[in-house]
Amino acid sequence: MRVLVTALLTALASLPALAAPPPLDMETIMANPDWIGAPVEDAYWSVDGNQVYYALKQDGSPVRDLWRVPAGGGTPQRLDPAAAATADGGKPVFDRAHRHAAFVRHGDIFLRDLASGSTVQVTRTAAKERDPRFSLDGRLLTFRADNDWFVYPVAGGPVSRAADLQEKDDPKAKKKKDELADDQQALFKTLRTLRADEDAMTADADALAAADPGRAPKPFWLGAKVSIADTSLSPDGRWLIVVTQAKDADTGKVADLTHYVTDSGYAETEATRSYVGRNDPAPQSLRLLDLTTHASYPLDTKTLPGITDDPLADIRAKTVTALRKDGKTDQADALAAPKTRPIIVNGEYSPGIVWSDDSHEVAVQLRAIDNKDRWIASVDLDRHALVSQHRLTDKAWINWDGNDFGWLRDGRTLWYLSEESGYAQLYTRPLGGKPTALTSGHFEVDHPVLSPDGSRFFVRTNKVAPYSYDIYSVPVSSGELTRITRFEGLDDFTLSPDGDRLAVLHSSPYVPSQLATVDVGTHAVHDLTDTRKPAYKAREWIAPAIVEVPSQHGAGTIWAKFYSGGKATASASRPAVIFIHGAGYLQNVHLSYPAYFREQMFHNLLVQRGYVVLDMDYRASKGYGRDWRTAIYRQMGHPELEDLLDGKAWLVANQGVDPKRVGVYGGSYGGFMTLMALLRAPGEFAAGAALRPVTDWTSYNHEYTSNILNDPQLDPDAYKTSSPIRYAEALSDPLLIEHGLIDDNVLASDSIRLYQRFIELHKKNFWMSLYPMERHGFVHPDSWYDEYRRIDELFRDTLEKPASR
Structure with missing residues (x-):
């Protein structure tokens, strides 16, 4: 055997060495x-x-x-x-x-x-x-x-x-009587006979339907002025909850975009969306239908605790006073607080209505349209009334994430996620009873799944560290969290039918989501896939270091990813780039495969050329609790900029970075923050690239923007404070703007309006690149390449030689 091994080693040694992959290039990292x-x-x-x-x-x-x-x-x-x-x-x-x-x-x-x-x-x-x-x-x-x-x-x-x-009026509903109709019935025998015949046919049909469940159900006439927004049927088929809203609700003027490159050869327009404050969500109403007795009952929301409060009273008073002082009485009157705040069913990111298995209980999650309150209410099926079980209120806004809820197996105990402690945690609450916190601490819990036997929950949490996610279990009777997986980059999971195993999607910084199964009892792991291609696996990638950047503005620790090719030098000689993630409420400092995988490869290319790169979870990022999330309320772009400046200071103090050679870039919210960095801190950054940026929050959509800045009519100061276009006069550093022309999220008009503002202000060193066939998220490799070639050239020109200014 030893002879065979020696011969094999000798043969392998004689083979030519495998060639190392060539250095990274833009064509490769921006390819499909x-x-x-x-x-x-x-x-x-x-x-x-x-x-x-x-x-x-x-x-x-x-x-x-x-x-x-x-x-x-x-x-x-x-x-x-x-x-x-x-x-x-x-x-x-x-x-x-x-x-x-x-x-x-x-x-x-x-x-x-x-x-x-x-x-x-x-x-x-x-x-x-x-x-x-x-x-x-x-x-x-x-x-x-x-x-x-x-x-x-x-x-x-x-x-x-x-x-x-x-969605019609009942054609057989009794019409309002008047003297003329009564007179006709009194005068004409034939009319009386026809009415009697019609009544007899209706009575017979009703009797047959009641006695024969095999017949099609009778219609419920909801009215011609409403449209159905949602419905939910009890498991036993007896009860139906119907959510309605006004059919003629004003949806606001819709903005159009133009497709310039088309199959037809002609420019074509596409309707997108209205602007914030131009189409507040239509208020919704609830009806409970008894399908057995064919009865309909309205569910009144006026009994919800706090429904008559005005959480915006102080802001409202200030704005109304200013309007009246300016003689704008009609606008002031339009801002009067409603006597009862309108609500919607909070079902966009989680079920809005949940039934118990036995159909005896149902819970509805409601949210005030002003975004300040969330209620979970049960329905008393005997009294046909809502009964509030939990109220979550927030002076800033209710998170659109972390609203999962449901019933335990007993059908009388609710479970739900809530940020009331400052972090999203899991609670149970018997109807009318006191809540029990199943989890607690300075970490986040999400994706709760009840085991098939109803004895415990499985949750994903970053309990170990903000950037590390795994699956834990916790008994429904409360107790300690038990760690099930140790991937640290746990993306999603689903329970096996017997509840004994997990199928998990896990990843790491350079490994896209892969599938594995995990035994719940032994924690044994079975890796099932590796979908990476050989050319990609052969690359050596720079592992991002997770670092703690100290805040000089009272925010504590700002977690970040740091990319570097070696140890810091004593002299301040290295150029640096700060990447700003998008979405605002998104976590990019984690151990999973990032949504920004192309950007991560670009960061490797920059390091290859001597840069260092910092990628920060600035305030408003996901994963750090309620206070971190809401720090930007009414002041978007301000706390985040403080964090970016702290990131720059950390680079200069600890990584040998030249303070005059730091650039910034990012897309969407990251593009917005790039603008705020250059316009609110001129001279701090040598250059910036703003991709698909919001430049004026009054033109963004309602659901996202009104959460953070309220309505622009009610809170105009928040929009002035938070919109880059209001700071355009301060531009002094090189700025590249890039935008997809058919972006139906952040409209290209945002960038074009800011560009015109710069023209009128006689600014210099600003450029714009438009992409005729790209929406918000680019999909075509040619566009990706061109976009990042321009960013790379901007940084080469402004960061790779010592600044003279």
């Missing part, structure tokens, strides 16, 4: 990311729990293939169309006795008998059915298509529509 390898997406368990399905993007195509792999490990299999047509559908649900499972495949509902393995296709329609759920006794399967709900008897039978909802 297929060269990296697609991340694993949308993992879910098979019904029997033996396999895991997932999606993977095809090379050179946006098409996603369905793949399957044994849960304990094995060779992944790509399913061809025939195999995909017989695969289990995503996220199956089970009845309480675990006799049946239901799932959605290609928009249709399927039912499987777990003992025999036989599968029944329940629907075959063009509609996209979803949200299957079993009744507690397992006899009924309910599901929805848009706002229509359907019921299917598990033992067999036709699919029936649960309710017939009509």
